[in-house]
Amino acid sequence: MSALKILVVDDSLSMRLVVKQLLANIGHQVIGEAKDGLEALKLYMELKPDVVMLDLVMPKFDGKKTLKKILQVDESAQVVICSSLGSEGDIEYCLRAGAKFYLQKPYETEGIRIALNSLSETVE
């Protein structure tokens, strides 16, 4: 699969560092980083990434609200949730709201690879 341009949204600086490294290891490029939902929306419209990797527990504007907003702006947005939350209710909520995949932290490179491969049919 060709390299994807990815926007990473996570309030944790350390997690953004980890995800960036994992994505680089499998040949993808992080084109933007946001630490809350409002920054994410702004960067999404500016950068038009192929994929958004979105955390849920964030201050100000959390991941569930951000997911809905991004999909309002672009209904074809490819959003992969990357969260420490893992209740069935949270997973179901995000996937029904339009997220394409759900990764529960901590995840391995293989989990990211499977998540991104599941999008490959719809990403140009």
Place this chain on the structure above:
Amino acid sequence: MSNKFFGQYLLERGIISKNQLLHTIDLQKASHLTLGQIAINKGYLNTEDAKKINIEQQRKDERFGALAVSMGFMISRQISEVFIAQQNDRKFFGELLVEQAILSKSVLIKHLEEHSEIKKRSALQLDATIYAHPHGKLIADTINTTVRLFLRIIKMNVQVSELVAESINIGAGELAFSQSAELPEPIKIGYLMKTELINTIASNFLGMDTSNNSAVAQDAVCEFMNIVLGNSLAGHGKSALTELSPPVISGPGVELQAPDKAVFNIVLAGPDQSFTLFLYDS
């Protein structure tokens, strides 16, 4: 490795797709009573009140349990009881995958064994007093998840000491990390540790030296805590949406005290380093 809902475990391995996961959840829901029906059967709600909640649900983007509490019809403890009754009543997720011919029986058994083995691998034998607490299972899950993830990044021997009820003072060279969650009952969890251990956890977690960057080191411990609590909550109130606040850091001189007195102070000690995990009801 962490606590994962079986459907999530299969999704992350590419064994089932998003659509298969959602459809199977739909089938599971169709196989049991609604929360409202269970609450009526238990005498917690009357039919009229259940209807009022359903009408409000159509107006707002909120779950039945949250609305039942905010509208004053039920209390949090009743919601938890009704959630548990609903979970116990329904068909198993794996059973429904076999019925749909998504998995064969033998493949299902293989994955169930692997899923269960991950949970059992580092489970500790904990004192009965922990389980006697109203949130005993959560406390035990949190300790086990901490140990499992802690061992994964720091390779140390861990022992859980006796429970001690006391307030906690943050000393020099220490920091406390705390986080709140709704189950829907409110609970708080905290870690108390020395700066050296913060650096060790952060360096192992990130795979880089953080000794010259305390902000990154503290951020890594917050994320570690976030992951532990998110994972330990995964098996509680399964159908509910989790409310988890971002972690908060407190420094020396602050006295951490539970609003309702009961503080659970559990020391996890290794050969060279130790930290304290505290859990209390809000």
